[in-house]
Amino acid sequence: xxxxxxAAEFIGTFMLVASVLGAALFSFPIAGIVGVALSIGFSVxxxxxxxxxxxxxxxxxxxxxxxxxxRRFSASEAPAYIVAQCLGGIAAAIVFYLIASGKSGGFEVGxxxxxxxxxxxxxxxxxxxIEVVLTALFIFVIxxxxxxxxxxxxxxxxxxxxxxxxxxxxxxxDNASVNPARSLATAVIALGEPxxxxxxxxxxxxxxxxxxxxxxxWLIDDND
Numbered sequence: 130x131x132x133x134x135x136a137a138e139f140i141g142t143f144m145l146v147a148s149v150l151g152a153a154l155f156s157f158p159i160a161g162i163v164g165v166a167l168s169i170g171f172s173v174x175x176x177x178x179x180x181x182x183x184x185x186x187x188x189x190x191x192x193x194x195x196x197x198x199x200r201r202f203s204a205s206e207a208p209a210y211i212v213a214q215c216l217g218g219i220a221a222a223i224v225f226y227l228i229a230s231g232k233s234g235g236f237e238v239g240x241x242x243x244x245x246x247x248x249x250x251x252x253x254x255x256x257x258x259i260e261v262v263l264t265a266l267f268i269f270v271i272x273x274x275x276x277x278x279x280x281x282x283x284x285x286x287x288x289x290x291x292x293x294x295x296x297x298x299x300x301x302x303d304n305a306s307v308n309p310a311r312s313l314a315t316a317v318i319a320l321g322e323p324x325x326x327x328x329x330x331x332x333x334x335x336x337x338x339x340x341x342x343x344x345x346x347w348l349i350d351d352n353d
Contacts, residue, residue: 150221170291199343
């Protein structure tokens with residue numbers, strides 16, 4: 130296993146979760162949903178440019194497993210990638226918890242920008258469907274823009290903008306996951322209901338990622 134690749138995945142996922150929490154905890158009252166979506170998309174775009182050539186720039190277990198299904202990534206390397214991604218996300222959550230805890234007047238953890246369903250919002254079925262569909266489309270885009278036949282040099286831009294669009298669609302439904310490591314990172318700080326519902330934000334994105342990878346293999350790679 131390439132240690133540098135695992136370090137790149139750790140750092141990239143750290144940045145992704147930092148972009149979620151920084152925007153959601155500090156900037157949301159001013160920037161709103163659009164600000165959070167752009168923060169995530171721009172951060173992932175930047176990290177793909179920065180370290181994508183080292184690790185492939187996954188930063189997401191659903192991406193890793195989707196690319197395995199699409200035969201773009203080795204299944205034997207996937208577990209180590211997923212561990213590095215989860216550790217990077219959790220590290221970011223801890224850092225931003227410490228930062229938020231320094232707020233004058235105190236800080237209530239609450240749901241800590243976690244992914245959730247039900248309550249006064251959308252149902253479990255709604256959350257499951259949107260996570261599967263949007264993750265599948267995300268992986269499909271990744272496979273398309275990284276194909277040998279795609280215009281060179283634009284993959285990171287397309288991936289980042291797609292991720293921003295996904296968050297604009299999904300934040301009102303379940304706070305937008307499409308990334309099990311991101312969901313894990315915030316849930317381990319929030320505990321309670323976010324941790325109890327975490328299963329959905331692993332199962333649905335991974336299912337979507339695999340479906341997107343299979344679709345990409347059939348429509349894109351099998352026609353090469």
